[in-house]
Amino acid sequence: MTYQVLENGSVRDATAEEVAEIEERKAAAAQVQPAAAPTKEQLMAELAALTAKIQALE
Amino acid sequence: MPVTIVGNNTPTAGGVVYGDGTNYVSSSAGTSGQMLVSGGSGAPTWAAAPGASALVFISVQTVSSSVAQVDFTSGFSSTYDDYLFILENVVGPTKLAMRVQKSAAFQTTGYNLSRTLGQAGGPVYEGAINQSRWTFISANGMATTNRCYGSVYLLNVNDTTGRTGCSAQVGCISSTGNSGAQCNLTGEQTTAAALTGVRFLDEDANNITAGTFRLYGIQKS
Numbered sequence: 001m002t003y004q005v006l007e008n009g010s011v012r013d014a015t016a017e018e019v020a021e022i023e024e025r026k027a028a029a030a031q032v033q034p035a036a037a038p039t040k041e042q043l044m045a046e047l048a049a050l051t052a053k054i055q056a057l058e
Numbered sequence: 059m060p061v062t063i064v065g066n067n068t069p070t071a072g073g074v075v076y077g078d079g080t081n082y083v084s085s086s087a088g089t090s091g092q093m094l095v096s097g098g099s100g101a102p103t104w105a106a107a108p109g110a111s112a113l114v115f116i117s118v119q120t121v122s123s124s125v126a127q128v129d130f131t132s133g134f135s136s137t138y139d140d141y142l143f144i145l146e147n148v149v150g151p152t153k154l155a156m157r158v159q160k161s162a163a164f165q166t167t168g169y170n171l172s173r174t175l176g177q178a179g180g181p182v183y184e185g186a187i188n189q190s191r192w193t194f195i196s197a198n199g200m201a202t203t204n205r206c207y208g209s210v211y212l213l214n215v216n217d218t219t220g221r222t223g224c225s226a227q228v229g230c231i232s233s234t235g236n237s238g239a240q241c242n243l244t245g246e247q248t249t250a251a252a253l254t255g256v257r258f259l260d261e262d263a264n265n266i267t268a269g270t271f272r273l274y275g276i277q278k279s
Contacts, residue, residue, distance in 0.1 A: 003126035026263035
């Protein structure tokens with residue numbers, strides 16, 4: 001992937017070293033992305049599972 | 059009475075003729091905007107006018123198409139020890155950050171910081187050493203459509219003992235204007251060399267899609 005850099009008023013292509021550093025940052029950011037919020041269906045399934053466990057204890 | 063200018067009889071452009079007790083001599087021209095200050099019976103000198111700004115505009119960069127980072131690699135010298143960046147309407151980054159160039163390389167370690175973050179959920183204080191950059195927006199990040207504004211002072215930039223200072227006040231506001239985040243950061247960059255450049259970037263590597271970055275030097279006296 002190519003990246004552009006604005007340097008002293010002129011746009012240039014990022015150097016190979018800069019591209020590598022940008023890609024490293026991008027990868028690090030992707031790793032710390034929070035998990036997506038569970039869907040309603042997933043929550044209902046979790047509720048059903050918990051309900052079954054509670055009933056098993058009664 | 060004939061007036062003779064000592065020297066080659068060609069008056070200095072912009073100079074002022076004054077008497078030295080023996081002859082009429084011409085002062086230097088000074089710098090545009092300066093005013094003449096009496097030297098008593100000595101030569102008058104030029105000096106900044108009272109109330110004149112200590113800030114000297116150096117350069118501006120405006121992002122008109124998406125870029126990964128904005129670099130300032132000229133404009134830094136021994137003329138100024140302290141610099142000011144003004145950031146206006148910077149859009150795109152989720153975590154706007156800065157690095158400094160020393161010894162011909164943008165440093166990726168050695169950023170110490172103490173900062174207070176104002177963000178959704180309440181303010182947070184953080185202190186950290188040897189970071190890879192100074193980041194001005196909270197760990198929560200922000201939307202890429204938010205607009206950032208702020209001022210960043212870089213201080214003591216010609217110091218070669220690893221004490222380049224940073225004092226920043228940067229915030230962002232959402233596109234709808236009803237939310238945002240703020241950062242008040244004090245930091246040091248510890249590489250033992252003078253600063254020669256500055257890079258603005260996004261910690262999350264999003265493009266900077268808009269914004270204006272102005273660089274000013276702060277007069278030493």
